[in-house]
Amino acid sequence: MPRALRPLSPDLQIYRPQLTSVLSITHRITGIALSAGALLLVGWLAIAASGPDDYARLHALLGTGFGLTAMLVWTFALFYHLCNGIRHLFWDAGRGFELKAIYASGWAVLGASIALTAAAWILSSRV
Amino acid sequence: MEEADNLSSPAPVQDLGSAREGAKQWWMQRMTAVALIPLTLWLAASLLRHVADDYATLAAWLRTPLAAVLMVLLLIALCYHMALGLKVIVEDYVHVERVKVAAVAVIHVLSVALAVAGIFATLRVALTG
Numbered sequence: 001m002p003r004a005l006r007p008l009s010p011d012l013q014i015y016r017p018q019l020t021s022v023l024s025i026t027h028r029i030t031g032i033a034l035s036a037g038a039l040l041l042v043g044w045l046a047i048a049a050s051g052p053d054d055y056a057r058l059h060a061l062l063g064t065g066f067g068l069t070a071m072l073v074w075t076f077a078l079f080y081h082l083c084n085g086i087r088h089l090f091w092d093a094g095r096g097f098e099l100k101a102i103y104a105s106g107w108a109v110l111g112a113s114i115a116l117t118a119a120a121w122i123l124s125s126r127v
Numbered sequence: 128m129e130e131a132d133n134l135s136s137p138a139p140v141q142d143l144g145s146a147r148e149g150a151k152q153w154w155m156q157r158m159t160a161v162a163l164i165p166l167t168l169w170l171a172a173s174l175l176r177h178v179a180d181d182y183a184t185l186a187a188w189l190r191t192p193l194a195a196v197l198m199v200l201l202l203i204a205l206c207y208h209m210a211l212g213l214k215v216i217v218e219d220y221v222h223v224e225r226v227k228v229a230a231v232a233v234i235h236v237l238s239v240a241l242a243v244a245g246i247f248a249t250l251r252v253a254l255t256g
Contacts, residue, residue, distance in 0.1 A: 028216065035209050042202070042241050045248035048189065052182035075171075082167055085160055092157055120171065124178050 019106045027084045030077040037074045075120050080113040152211055159208035166201040186252055195253035202245040210238035 015021070047054045061067050087105050090096045096105055173194070177185050188194055213234045221227040 031209075031212050032216070035213060038205055038209055038241060041205075042245040042248065045198070045245050045252070048182075048185060049248040049251040055182045055185070078167065078171065082164065086164065089157065089160060120175060124175050 019103060023084060023106050023109065027081060027088070030081040030084075033074065033077040034081055037077065040074075072117070072121065076113060076117045079116040079120075080109070083109040083112045083116075152214075156208065156211045159204045159211070162200070162204040163208055166197065166204055169197055170201055189249065189252045192253075195249055198249045199246050202242050202249070206238040206242035206245075210234055213238075 044058065047058045062071065087096075087109050090105070096102065173188070177188055180188070189198070214231050217227060217230045217234065221230055
């Protein structure tokens with residue numbers, strides 16, 4: 001069969017979403033989001049280096065609805081990728097492959113990510 | 128039928144095959160990941176503490192040796208980890224060889240550029256402020 005016409009896995013119209021596959025693609029998506037975040041981090045450093053006036057303008061931008069939403073999404077992406085990344089490192093060490101452990105750790109990652117994001121936001125609003 | 132589909136032809140051995148750096152890249156992805164655990168937590172905690180700071184306070188913090196050094200380490204680990212991760216994504220979805228090679232090359236170049244730009248900005252604040 002010509003290469004272009006071979007069916008590719010996963011067959012998204014057929015497969016039922018499961019915790020395993022959803023967390024896996026989310027890990028990839030948050031990785032991409034954090035790559036964009038790395039650009040913004042360097043941008044923030046560059047503006048900090050260019051002086052107080054530019055920095056004040058950036059600060060104002062971050063305080064807008066758009067800025068705050070972006071920060072919230074970035075915070076969640078950060079904590080999710082961190083927690084699921086640790087889950088991955090356990091797998092790399094050969095641990096936690098039993099199906100029950102995979103599901104338990106998966107729910108733990110989801111819970112921890114949400115909890116850490118919420119904690120960060122509560123703490124930052126008190127500053 | 129393409130030559131590469133015929134396993135008895137020399138094409139798979141001559142043109143295709145591994146880049147021979149796979150094991151090292153796998154290991155470096157894990158090494159940078161482990162380094163990024165404490166560095167990321169430090170970044171998150173630092174940003175939280177300094178989110179409402181005025182410029183002078185923020186610059187004073189970034190000028191401390193610990194903050195400057197950790198930020199530089201973070202940038203190196205982050206850009207390395209990012210480059211490897213994005214490379215894997217490109218390899219998963221791009222199957223036209225020329226486009227794939229070009230995309231991975233661009234990722235490497237941009238990652239280095241990002242790290243250098245970030246380190247420069249950090250040192251600029253830390254050394255001149």
